Amino acid sequence: MGLRRRELLLGIAGVGGLAVTACGSRTPGQPAKPPRPAVIRFDPAPGPAEIGARAPAVVTVANGTLTSVEWIDETGRALPGATTPDQHTWTSSEPLGYGHTYTAKAVAHGETGDVTATTTCTTVQPDRLVDVSLRSANLEDLTENDTYGVGFVLVAHFDEPVDRAAAEPCLQVVTEPATKGSWYWLDDKNAHWRPERYHAPGTRITVAANLFGIPLGDGAYGQRDQRVSVTIGPAHVAIADDDTKMIEVYDNGNLVRTMPTSMGMGGTATVGGRVLSFWTRPGVYTVLDRKDPVIMDSASYGLPTNSRLGYRTSINKAVRISHDGIYVHELAESVWAQGNTDVSHGCLNISPADAAWFYDFVIPGDVVEVRNTGGDPLDIWQNGDWTIPWPDWQRGSARA
Template sequence: MALRRREVLIGFVGAGGLAVTGCAREQEAPPSPRAAAIRFDPALDSHGVNARIPGTVTVTDGTLRSVEWIDETGRALPGALTPDQRVWTSAEPLGYGHTYTAKAVAQGETGEVTATATCATVAPDRLVDVSLRSGNLVELAENDTYGVGFVLVARFDQPVDRAAAQRQLRVSTEPAVTGAWYWLDDQNAHWRPEHYYAPGTRVTIAAELFGAPLGDGAYGLRDQHISVLIGPAHVAIADDDTKHIDVFENGNLVRSMPTSMGMGGSAAVGGTVLSFWTRPGIYTVLDRKNPVIMDSASYGLPVNSRLGYRTTINHGVRISHDGIFVHALAESMWAQGNTNVSHGCLNLSPDDAAWFYDFVIPGDVIEVRNTGGDPLDIWQNGDWTILWPDWLRGGAPA
């Protein structure tokens, strides 16, 4: 009887064991190995590729073992891998007019994979450069200092599409100011703020032309970046009502100087009408020279004519592109402060002219008020004479 009970218990345990064994799960099969996948940028067989971009090779599900990016001359484009060996990027842009063959080898779970690609970059019909200048048409140098009336001039060496070119010209200031471009023609654009700069402003200009289409098959030659500083606020007010030039520094009057300005009227010489007014408007200092040779023939008045002249003048501060200077002239001291006798220049005593010459820098402001004649034109250095709404209308369309 005892034996039979033990057989029953053993049989019960065995049955339980069979039940447990029947609940076990089957083991999942391991995933299939993945092959490395290589991608080129620019993509396979690309044409007209932007010259500005670098070449890039990217691998997924693997690592790069080697990359060759060879141009049509056999030159290898230098480049570097990321630390994880998944991306290679060329160390320089692809450039103009190249045909490249790229080859990459990657290691994945299935072994080595090799891929090749070709691409061709854009080949311009012509390359265009730009010169970044101040209003005196001298090229800017890093950290130059200019007056609060500084005007930036972008001079392209060939005609360009204005809108396309303007998109590549960027001006930033610290502190920020509102400014805009004004196009004189298809090669010349000027930039200025709505109001004079604050002293100490830094103006940074970026002309990012390389790789940029500029219209009619033209592309930009190179990039340029430069910044200049704005000095103290030097503003001179030349008022024909008082016949004085009052000079201010940062809003404070520092000197008042008697002057004699343009005598007024005009003369017809060789079919050209010449004006002898000091035109009203806002001028800026362009440059200085001591001494300077003044020749009336430079603006169409023959030296041997009744009003012609050729003479050497001391402490000449040029304020217009057509020959208006603030300068010394002892011979007109009798008229300074009471009578206008010049051809258009602003005459000063030798002492005042020497002081003014030493005081000003390019970009300083001279506001001429209450004189006759036509307002100062932009080609003469009259950027600040143009009202702001009119200036905005001179920009290229967005």
């Protein structure tokens, strides 16, 4: 049966005039193609220019396969790397780095045999390296998987001034679920990031500062890359209304406690040529930290402790909500005024029982909205990020 099939196929081939040739054969009289040498390519390519520190070293070959690669720095250390399974590409497993002079040698095998190529390159040498700290509004560094309130503000603090336009694209924020946000530069060392509205509970926020190898202006380069993720907890929002002298506390939209309060007495005083305000400024604050107890000293903001309005005292269950010393805290001495009269220097006084409950309830990033008080609106340097209207916030970006 097998023989009959073979005879049939041969007959068909004869009728159709098929010509069967061996693989790789050539037409008689046509000259044979010359063998092709392997061609080695280095990246970065040879040249006098200094090379960036962030890129890896790469060697590729055409018309052949790589048999060995060496990429040696000025100290004799070999840059580690690996070749692809097809032996066409070798890539270093680490970036080239700052301030190195490399000598590279590669050997490839092609149709003409082995080919050897060499090159040298020098990477950029920064005048100085700049690092960034990734923080929350309380100015403490973020820790992986920390939990913050829905008013969380991301802070990028550079240890020296940088070119904002160069630095901002390296600060990448990803949220799950996706939320549009924007950076706002306070100065050339500090940028804050937040969305238009409070975060949704359960949001996962990941920030990556990909600064290594990036020029940041005036001869400075980024020192390293960083990445950290945090989570947003329940929606804790406290609303302090000076019209009612009450603080209403909400947990995920549900009212869970109402606390009588006494806020700033209002007015100003000039001490040593400095004007001091005794208002609780209106605006959106967030919880920075908690202390139990905390020493409150009027001299810390320019009011002598021995003056008529001065003080130095230990306070229990204190929740700090501003960088200039505004707390929500217990004060038994002002319980008589809480709910009806403002008598404080600017803090929000509440009863010992309410203070103990509030102290245990809040976490950093929880929201405290202060409404209907006098004085100037809360400023960003005081922890007033959320007080800035969204269009103005967006204009604070280096990309605006």
